[in-house]
Amino acid sequence: MPLDQTTTCQTSFQVDFACLGRTATHHDTDLSLLELAIGNRIPHMQECGGHGRCTTCRVRVLAGEEHLSPPTELEKRLAGQRRWGPSVRLACQAKPRGDVKIERLVKTLGEVSRLQAEGVSDERGEEKQLAILFCDMRNFTSFVEANFAYDVVYIMNRLFSVLGEPILANNGLIYQYVGDEIVGLFGLDGRNPEEVCLAAVRSALGMESALQHLNIELQQQFGLDIEVGIGIHFGKVIVGRVGHPSHQQFSIIGDAANVASRVQAANKELSTNILASQTVLEELPPDLLALGKIEEVELKGKSRPMRLYELTGFAAPDDIFLIQKDLYLLFQNDSGFAGEFYELLFSIAPSARQLFRNDLEGQIGLMGHMLKGTIYALSRPQNLKMGLRELGRRHAGYGVADEHYDLVGKVLLLTLRKRLGKAFTPETEAAWKRTVELVFKYMKEGSRHKRPSATRKDRRRQAV
Numbered sequence: 368m369p370l371d372q373t374t375t376c377q378t379s380f381q382v383d384f385a386c387l388g389r390t391a392t393h394h395d396t397d398l399s400l401l402e403l404a405i406g407n408r409i410p411h412m413q414e415c416g417g418h419g420r421c422t423t424c425r426v427r428v429l430a431g432e433e434h435l436s437p438p439t440e441l442e443k444r445l446a447g448q449r450r451w452g453p454s455v456r457l458a459c460q461a462k463p464r465g466d467v468k469i470e471r472l473v474k475t476l477g478e479v480s481r482l483q484a485e486g487v488s489d490e491r492g493e494e495k496q497l498a499i500l501f502c503d504m505r506n507f508t509s510f511v512e513a514n515f516a517y518d519v520v521y522i523m524n525r526l527f528s529v530l531g532e533p534i535l536a537n538n539g540l541i542y543q544y545v546g547d548e549i550v551g552l553f554g555l556d557g558r559n560p561e562e563v564c565l566a567a568v569r570s571a572l573g574m575e576s577a578l579q580h581l582n583i584e585l586q587q588q589f590g591l592d593i594e595v596g597i598g599i600h601f602g603k604v605i606v607g608r609v610g611h612p613s614h615q616q617f618s619i620i621g622d623a624a625n626v627a628s629r630v631q632a633a634n635k636e637l638s639t640n641i642l643a644s645q646t647v648l649e650e651l652p653p654d655l656l657a658l659g660k661i662e663e664v665e666l667k668g669k670s671r672p673m674r675l676y677e678l679t680g681f682a683a684p685d686d687i688f689l690i691q692k693d694l695y696l697l698f699q700n701d702s703g704f705a706g707e708f709y710e711l712l713f714s715i716a717p718s719a720r721q722l723f724r725n726d727l728e729g730q731i732g733l734m735g736h737m738l739k740g741t742i743y744a745l746s747r748p749q750n751l752k753m754g755l756r757e758l759g760r761r762h763a764g765y766g767v768a769d770e771h772y773d774l775v776g777k778v779l780l781l782t783l784r785k786r787l788g789k790a791f792t793p794e795t796e797a798a799w800k801r802t803v804e805l806v807f808k809y810m811k812e813g814s815r816h817k818r819p820s821a822t823r824k825d826r827r828r829q830a831v
């Protein structure tokens with residue numbers, strides 16, 4: 368019997384999302400792995416919303432490779448550039464036509480910025496202009512000497528994770544830890560110098576702010592008050608993979624890295640917390656930053672003094688920084704914020720509850736993760752725009768209309784006020800308002816954009 372449309376639709380296949388212990392059964396050969404994940408409420412990274420740009424949806428196919436649609440031209444190009452083997456596929460491009468078992472390769476937001484290092488060739492070095500950030504923890508040595516190994520490692524990991532988040536939220540790469548120092552790199556993906564230096568500055572200020580929040584806890588638990596010294600420098604380095612053939616590491620080589628480390632060290636002498644070199648300031652608009660001390664400093668190994676600038680903040684409100692600075696308070700426990708948001712939403716507008724047909728617990732997790740992902744993707748605006756348009760298009764399918772956006776916007780701001788308390792200053796509120804407006808603008812644009820096929824939505828319902 369010829370395999371006609373009806374026969375194809377009646378046969379069901381299984382996609383096993385390994386590690387998550389979730390399986391999606393489907394009978395629509397036109398759905399991608401990503402669409403299946405979304406339709407079945409299976410968490411899956413998808414920063415560009417399925418446009419084949421961000422590669423965050425990549426999966427490893429553990430079984431049934433032959434049951435996936437052949438790689439698209441876009442996938443072939445990416446696989447060539449990034450040296451992926453045939454078992455790595457983009458979930459937004461690959462369509463299962465039989466049983467398949469897959470594993471997600473990017474599971475956390477932190478892993479997204481690390482993908483930039485993939486572009487670095489194994490064979491030859493490359494020259495790049497990077498902003499390099501060194502952050503040194505102070506007051507830590509005496510704590511190490513006076514405490515148990517268990518507490519020392521616990522606190523160090525808390526510090527590294529809290530201080531690392533602002534690097535990741537600004538599209539930076541956590542390059543390495545040297546003792547109690549953390550090193551971040553910005554610009555590996557070849558953005559323009561202004562964006563790169565701005566990202567490093569936001570990150571430095573964000574680290575200082577995250578530490579203030581964490582110190583409240585450390586004071587209560589261990590009587591510990593950690594300070595940081597941060598130095599930023601912008602300059603040329605060679606990036607490449609170096610080391611024994613069995614253990615090559617991504618590395619940066621060049622004077623700019625040494626200078627960044629010395630700019631950091633100069634904080635002690637100047638009694639400052641954040642210093643940036645002239646090269647950083649030159650890339651930024653002249654009145655962007657609030658500056659403290661400006662000093663000519665002789666750095667070790669440099670024949671001439673360098674001018675260093677103390678950074679104390681932004682001169683005018685910077686929306687992205689204002690939103691990022693309280694990430695620590697928002698996402699201390701991952702789904703807490705989204706849980707509070709839905710509780711408030713349904714108490715203010717009980718009728719909105721009927722739009723949510725799937726299990727609410729899962730929805731809280733997905734929404735919280737997507738919201739955090741949106742904040743991180745503010746540093747990758749192109750991906751963000753595409754991702755939000757796609758999210759908006761799906762929301763139209765859930766019955767979400769323009770008036771719901773107004774309601775949800777108000778509830779989001781109320782939840783933020785409750786969660787952030789005193790940190791929700793008028794400046795922060797204004798930054799959130801503008802950003803929520805932008806997010807909803809993209810989502811609404813997507814909601815007016817119809818799918819190419821009229822039956823597509825029905826098909827997805829079928830899959831769910």
Ligand code: HEM
Pocket residue numbers: 405719722723724725726730733734737738741758761762765767768771772775776806
């Ligand atoms: C900040 C903006 C928003 C974010 C980040 C967000 C995030 C999400 C996510 C991740 C999902 C899971 C399904 C999917 O990915 O397609 C979802 C579903 C949903 N969202 Fe949103 N959303 C937002 C705004 C809204 C608004 C304005 C409404 C209006 C009430 C809404 C109502 C819904 C509904 C009804 C569902 C389907 C739930 C179900 O099937 O049980 N969302 N949202």
Ligand code: FES
Pocket residue numbers: 412413414415416417418419420421422423424425457458459460
């Ligand atoms: S490449 Fe698949 S979601 Fe971005």
